[in-house]
Amino acid sequence: MTRLIAARVLAGLVTLLVVSALLFFATDWLPGDVAAALLGPQATPEALATIRASLGLNEAAPLRYLHWLAHALHGDFGRSLATGRTVLGVLLPRFANTVVLAGLAALVSVPLALGLGIASVMRAGGRLDRLISTLCLVTISVPEFFIGYLLILLFSVQLGWLPSLAVLNGGMSLAQRLGAITLPVITLVLVVLAHMLRMTRAALLSVMSAPYIEMALLKGLRRRTVVLRHALPNAAAPIIAVIALNLGYLVVGVVVVEVVFVYPGAGQLMVDAVGKRDLPLVQACGLAFAGTYVVLNLIADIVAILVNPRLRAA
Amino acid sequence: MSTQLDRRNFLRATALCGAAGAVGGLASLSGCEVSDGSGDTTGMLRIGMAGGSTSDSLDPRTYVDWMPINIGYQLMNGLVEIDDQGRAVPELLESWEPQGDARVWTFKLRQGIVFHNGKSLTPEDVIYSINLHRGRTPSAAQAVVENVAELRKLDATRIEIKLTGADAELPATLSDYRLLVVPDGFTDWSNPIGTGGYRLEVFEPGVRCITRKAGGYWKPNAAHVEAIQVLGIGDAIARTNALISGEVDVINRIDGRTADLMRRNSRYQVIRSQTGQYAVFAMDCQAEPYANADVRLALKFAIDRERLVKTVLNGYGTAGNDQPIPPNNPYFAADLARHRYDPDKARHHLRQAGRERLEVSLEVSDAAFFGALDAAILYQAAAAEAGITLNVRRRPADGYWSAVWMQAPFFGSYSDGRTTVDAALAKAYKSTSASNETRWHRAEFDRLANLARGELDPVRRRELYGVCQHMICEDGGALIPMFMDHIEAGSDKVRGWKPSAIYDLMGQRIGERVWLA
Numbered sequence: 001m002t003r004l005i006a007a008r009v010l011a012g013l014v015t016l017l018v019v020s021a022l023l024f025f026a027t028d029w030l031p032g033d034v035a036a037a038l039l040g041p042q043a044t045p046e047a048l049a050t051i052r053a054s055l056g057l058n059e060a061a062p063l064r065y066l067h068w069l070a071h072a073l074h075g076d077f078g079r080s081l082a083t084g085r086t087v088l089g090v091l092l093p094r095f096a097n098t099v100v101l102a103g104l105a106a107l108v109s110v111p112l113a114l115g116l117g118i119a120s121v122m123r124a125g126g127r128l129d130r131l132i133s134t135l136c137l138v139t140i141s142v143p144e145f146f147i148g149y150l151l152i153l154l155f156s157v158q159l160g161w162l163p164s165l166a167v168l169n170g171g172m173s174l175a176q177r178l179g180a181i182t183l184p185v186i187t188l189v190l191v192v193l194a195h196m197l198r199m200t201r202a203a204l205l206s207v208m209s210a211p212y213i214e215m216a217l218l219k220g221l222r223r224r225t226v227v228l229r230h231a232l233p234n235a236a237a238p239i240i241a242v243i244a245l246n247l248g249y250l251v252v253g254v255v256v257v258e259v260v261f262v263y264p265g266a267g268q269l270m271v272d273a274v275g276k277r278d279l280p281l282v283q284a285c286g287l288a289f290a291g292t293y294v295v296l297n298l299i300a301d302i303v304a305i306l307v308n309p310r311l312r313a314a
Numbered sequence: 315m316s317t318q319l320d321r322r323n324f325l326r327a328t329a330l331c332g333a334a335g336a337v338g339g340l341a342s343l344s345g346c347e348v349s350d351g352s353g354d355t356t357g358m359l360r361i362g363m364a365g366g367s368t369s370d371s372l373d374p375r376t377y378v379d380w381m382p383i384n385i386g387y388q389l390m391n392g393l394v395e396i397d398d399q400g401r402a403v404p405e406l407l408e409s410w411e412p413q414g415d416a417r418v419w420t421f422k423l424r425q426g427i428v429f430h431n432g433k434s435l436t437p438e439d440v441i442y443s444i445n446l447h448r449g450r451t452p453s454a455a456q457a458v459v460e461n462v463a464e465l466r467k468l469d470a471t472r473i474e475i476k477l478t479g480a481d482a483e484l485p486a487t488l489s490d491y492r493l494l495v496v497p498d499g500f501t502d503w504s505n506p507i508g509t510g511g512y513r514l515e516v517f518e519p520g521v522r523c524i525t526r527k528a529g530g531y532w533k534p535n536a537a538h539v540e541a542i543q544v545l546g547i548g549d550a551i552a553r554t555n556a557l558i559s560g561e562v563d564v565i566n567r568i569d570g571r572t573a574d575l576m577r578r579n580s581r582y583q584v585i586r587s588q589t590g591q592y593a594v595f596a597m598d599c600q601a602e603p604y605a606n607a608d609v610r611l612a613l614k615f616a617i618d619r620e621r622l623v624k625t626v627l628n629g630y631g632t633a634g635n636d637q638p639i640p641p642n643n644p645y646f647a648a649d650l651a652r653h654r655y656d657p658d659k660a661r662h663h664l665r666q667a668g669r670e671r672l673e674v675s676l677e678v679s680d681a682a683f684f685g686a687l688d689a690a691i692l693y694q695a696a697a698a699e700a701g702i703t704l705n706v707r708r709r710p711a712d713g714y715w716s717a718v719w720m721q722a723p724f725f726g727s728y729s730d731g732r733t734t735v736d737a738a739l740a741k742a743y744k745s746t747s748a749s750n751e752t753r754w755h756r757a758e759f760d761r762l763a764n765l766a767r768g769e770l771d772p773v774r775r776r777e778l779y780g781v782c783q784h785m786i787c788e789d790g791g792a793l794i795p796m797f798m799d800h801i802e803a804g805s806d807k808v809r810g811w812k813p814s815a816i817y818d819l820m821g822q823r824i825g826e827r828v829w830l831a
Contacts (some may be wrong), residue, residue, distance in 0.1 A: 032716025038369070041715050041727070042741075044456045052453045083370030083519065090368070092793055149551065155444065156559040167522060167545060167560075189345040246425075259549045262556070264521045266500045272368040275712060 001305060008301060012294035016287055020072070023286040024065045027279055033057060034081045034277040054079050067281065078280040080273075087284045091266065095288050097168065098265040101181060102250035105188035109241055117200025117239075124205060136194035144191045148260035151183050166261040168217050173308055182263040188254060192246040199242040203235035210234075237304045244300035252289040327422065331546070334755065347722045357830045358541040359808070362553050362562035362817070366546025372496045373503035375446055375453035379823060380566070381520070381546050383491045388525045388542055390494035390508030390827040391533075393421075393440065394485045395823075396733055400643075400815035402486040406435065406495050406509065416480040416768050422472050427532050429497050431507050438498040439469040447492060455492035457741065480768025482775065483734040488735075491822060511537025511826045520546045525825070538810075540830035548616040557582070557803060563830070564804035564811075566818050569684065570628025573801045585799040587632060587813040590640040590738070591730025593683040595676060595693070597791040601723040608667035608758040613674070614702075616697040617665065618655035619795045626685035626690060630801055634794035637787040638729060638738045639779070641797075647780040650787055660700035673703040677718050681711035682726030689795065720751050727751055727797075731816050735779050736767040743786055752791030759785050778809055807831045 033078070036043060052058055059067075071078055077087040120129040154166035165179045191269035207213065208231055216226045255267030270285035272278075365380030374390070377383050395405040408424040421677040427435035444465055447453040464476040481487060497507055501656050505514050511533065512525035523544045531537040545562060547553045553565040554572055568576070568584075576582045586827065597604035597613065604610055619633035632641060636653055639646050664672055676693070680687045687708060694704040709718045718725050744763060745755035759782060766778035786792065800818035810828045814821045820828075 031713040036716045038378070039375065039452075039454045041453050041719060041749060042457065043749075044460075046450070047452055047454065047456045050450055054452065080369065083371050085429060094368075149555075152555050152559075156555060160559065163561055164552070164559045165545065165547070169516070169522065260552055262516065262545065262547050262549070262552050269368050276367070276369045278369060 001302075004305075005298070005302065008298050012291075014297060015294055019286055019290040020069070020283055021065065023283055024068070024279060025061065027274060027277060027282050028061045030277065032277060034279070036047065037276045038082060038305045048136045064135055064279075068283065072283075077284045080278055082273075082278045082281075086282050090281065091269065093287065094264055094269045095266045098251055098254070098261065098267065101184060101188065101254070101263065101265060104181065104185045105192065105250050108185065108249050109189040109193050110196065112189070113196035113243075114200055114239075116193075117204065118195045118227060118232070120197075120201050121204040121208065121231075121289050122223060124201075124208075129201075132197065136197055139190045140194040140198075142255075144187060144254075145256045145260050146191050148183070148187045148257055151187060151289075152260070166262070166263040168264065179265070183259075184263055187257055187261075190221075190252055191257075192250060195248050196239070196243055200235075200239050203238045204231050208229040223226055231305055234305045240300045240304045240307075244296045248293045248296050250290045258269045264314060321425065323360070356540045358543055359539040359564070359825065360548040360562040360820070360831060361542065361564045361566075361824070362556045363544060363565065364548055364550070364553065364567045366520040366544075366548070368520040371503055372506050372514075372517065374492045375431065375451065375455070377492050378454050380817070380819075381523075381544060383443045383817075384819060384822045384825065385514075385517070385523050385525070385544055386491065386494050386506070387465075387510065388512040389506050389510045389514055390496065391661065392491065393429075393444075393493050393495065394455075394489040394820055396486070396489050396816050398815055399818070402483070402489055402733070405489075406440065410485050412482070412484070412770065414771050417477050419477070419484050420468065420472055421475065424532070427470060427509050428530075429507050429509055430513055431497070433497050433811055434496070435495070435509060437470070437473045439614035440473060440495055441465050441467060441666065442498040442500070443495040444493060446641070453492065455490055457747075458490045458492070458592075458737075460812045461487075461821075479764055480735065480772045482768060483736060486733045490809045491817075501608055502760070510623065512542060513769045515541075522546065531826075533826065535673060537827045539825075554803075557805070560805075563808050564710040564802065564819070564824065566800075566802045567684075568801050568803050570630040570801065572583070572626060573803065574631065576803050583806055583808070583811065584801060584803045584805055585811055586815055587802075587815070587818055588632070588640065588642050588797070589800055589814055589816050589818070590638075590643065590797060591800065592634055592638060592640070592729055592731075592794050592797045593686065593689065594727045594729065594751075595678075595690075595793040595795065596720075596725055596727050596751045597793065598723040599752050599791040601753075603667070603669075603672065603792060604723060606667045608663040609669075609672065610791055610793075611664035612660045612667065612672065612700070612702065612787075613697070614653050614793050615660040616700040617693045617701050618696045618794055619653075621696070622654070622689050622692055622795050626688050627796065627798060632797040633798075634788055634796045636790065636794045637783045638732075638742065638794065639735060639783055640731070641792045643735070645739060645779045647775055647783040649780070650783055653787070655696060657696075657700035660697075661704065664701065670699050671703065673705070674724055675705040675707050675722075675723050676726070677707045677709050677722040678726035679709045679711045679714045679718065681714040682687050682719075683798065686726040693795075720749070733816055736763065739763050739782060739786075742792070743782075743790065744748045754786075754789070754791045756789070 035048045039047055075248060079086055080090055116132050118134045123129055152164045155162045162182050163180055166184050168177055168180060180183055213226060213231060216230050258265045258268045266285055273281035324812060363381055371380045372382060372385060372703060374386055377386060386815040391406050393405060393407045394402050406424055407421045409422045411420050423435060423437060444459060447455040447459050461479055462475055463475050463478045466474050467475050500507060511528060511531040513528045515526050516524040524541060526541045527537060547556060556562045557565045573584045577584045593695045597610055599605060612638055623631045625632055635650060676690050678690045680686050690706040694706050719727060729742060741749055742751055744760050762778055763782050766775050769775040802818055807830050808828050809831050812820060
């Protein structure tokens with residue numbers, strides 16, 4: 001298992017390297033550069049030249065990438081081209097915001113998805129199962145920004161219970177913070193719940209049709225015990241993979257939710273950075289996101305091995 | 315195409331949802347508090363505005379969007395202010411006088427002004443602050459002051475500015491929002507020291523900014539509220555929601571439909587400003603087929619401007635006439651014949667150009683101006699009646715100003731209103747400008763425009779600017795379909811709020827001008 005983890009970590013590092021190169025050259029290939037993006041249509045050629053010279057943009061792109069890489073390997077992610085502030089100083093607080101939002105959404109959605117998924121398998125085809133399936137289909141087919149607007153319309157505009165802006169600041173108490181991000185958390189829960197829930201249900205049901213389950217049932221075991229003890233561990237691998245995928249999505253895919261609730265997360269930061277062609281910042285955001293996926297997948301693999309006795313021995 | 319439900323229409327519909335909710339659900343009348351005027355109030359003015367980005371800085375050289383400009387005006391003062399009638403009035407420069415032919419100007423500094431760090435304002439501070447934008451500089455305002463040839467201190471209270479070309483409206487030119495005054499040698503842009511009514515407390519670029527009253531502000535009848543919070547809210551629906559749920563007092567940039575809904579509820583006020591901001595479909599006069607003046611006229615007669623104002627802007631605008639000076643400007647040439655939608659005239663000009671039919675492509679994005687894509691689609695339908703096939707090519711908003719603007723031969727663009735007629739003409743129409751987006755180069759126009767700029771006699775200047783407008787309208791490559799109003803909205807508790815003569819939010823000076831009931 002140690003070898004497996006080492007191999008995975010190595011593959012993850014290679015992935016990050018490839019991602020950094022792709023990001024750099026893709027952003028560089030987009031029309032315009034940071035000078036043009038900063039000055040907009042009001043730019044004079046002299047001002048553009050001054051900015052380009054001061055930021056070293058006149059060097060060839062591969063050379064700039066290698067410079068960046070050399071510094072990044074030493075832990076120096078450089079400064080934002082647009083503002084001159086350190087990339088980590090800009091990124092870390094925003095990424096922390098994103099992780100907090102994703103973490104809370106995960107804390108609610110993962111147990112809920114597993115619980116409801118198991119509950120619907122207990123009485124597959126029953127009334128509860130059909131209700132859950134219908135609700136799942138509704139939330140999965142409605143775009144997330146629309147869920148956000150509906151929640152705002154109901155809870156902020158009509159009822160006035162919760163703020164529509166999820167702006168956080170240092171002076172807020174924990175209760176205020178939680179209040180401020182309740183609506184975005186609910187939105188995210190609704191967005192990822194259905195996928196995990198349906199995977200739990202499908203994976204469990206496919207195991208439930210196996211001969212050894214039938215055997216267990218015929219032996220007289222209660223359905224509850226059969227599902228939890230015998231079916232769940234064998235169905236765990238695909239469920240865990242889907243959970244990891246959704247957790248990753250909660251971190252990297254929520255820019256639309258950030259916009260709707262004006263939440264200062266890393267997604268909006270990266271969108272702004274791409275818009276301004278701020279390469280070091282784009283790189284750092286991209287690596288943070290890619291790193292999240294790599295780590296989550298690694299954890300998913302390890303957990304899948306741990307819960308499945310047959311894989312554990314290997 | 316407009317019948318299908320794409321994401322934009324969907325967003326619009328839900329915005330109406332939000333506004334309608336406000337109108338229906340919260341229609342209880344608020345108690346009418348009467349304020350006797352400009353008494354200082356406690357409390358925080360909360361502004362939710364579009365125009366912020368994570369890459370914002372408070373360095374005035376970097377100002378290209380509205381959130382940092384608004385904050386800049388809270389912390390610092392400009393040289394000259396534009397009042398709500400659009401006139402240049404003194405700010406840190408107290409009085410001015412041209413010498414002879416408007417090529418040399420003397421400015422007197424206001425006395426007894428103190429920076430937040432306790433330093434008194436001197437001519438050196440003003441000279442340093444202007445020089446930030448001159449010479450080898452990354453400043454976006456370089457073009458504004460490139461006419462300044464020499465800048466020097468005369469004595470402890472006066473400075474002299476020598477110009478390359480005479481400018482009778484130099485004070486208005488110096489009202490540019492990037493010409494803010496900091497102490498001589500100042501460089502710490504993370505916390506600008508100014509002479510404004512407020513000091514910086516928190517600044518998270520593009521997210522939020524809090525400033526607090528500095529006390530002892532020199533400007534009479536200004537800086538009423540105790541603190542100001544500016545939140546960057548890029549999404550129009552999120553801004554509207556924030557206002558309706560009472561989390562902000564003032565929002566900018568709402569569309570006409572939302573404005574109409576908000577006006578039905580007495581809890582909100584809607585402020586509409588005619589600032590001369592205009593939309594333009596620019597033709598490259600050096601590219602075929604636009605090099606032919608009759609083709610340009612055919613395209614100008616093939617658009618239904620009134621319909622555009624009604625449909626795209628919901629009436630919050632004025633039909634344009636292919637020249638950049640709006641009807642409410644004192645220099646507007648009222649005798650200019652209007653270009654109205656006339657398919658027959660368009661066909662006539664096509665025949666003059668030796669063509670029976672014309673097929674052109676118009677490249678647009680909503681980055682060009684609000685509703686650009688809708689405007690282009692309406693134009694397409696109107697032009698078809700005149701035998702013109704207009705292909706509308708939608709381009710991505712990202713990188714639009716690099717990849718499409720002045721790259722395509724026919725594209726959407728816009729311009730903010732300008733403080734002087736010269737500024738409106740210089741950037742986009744003089745052949746010497748790098749951002750002459752139609753590549754319309756006429757030596758005679760340049761000569762007349764420069765003559766007008768240096769003309770101190772207002773009657774004569776009006777005549778010259780009239781000729782300039784005729785030339786652009788009849789010969790130029792800019793199809794200017796409409797002037798677009800700025801619309802902003804807020805709680806009825808905000809008092810002292812007036813339409814802007816320039817830009818929006820009272821020329822971005824709303825922070826020091828309004829108070830809360």
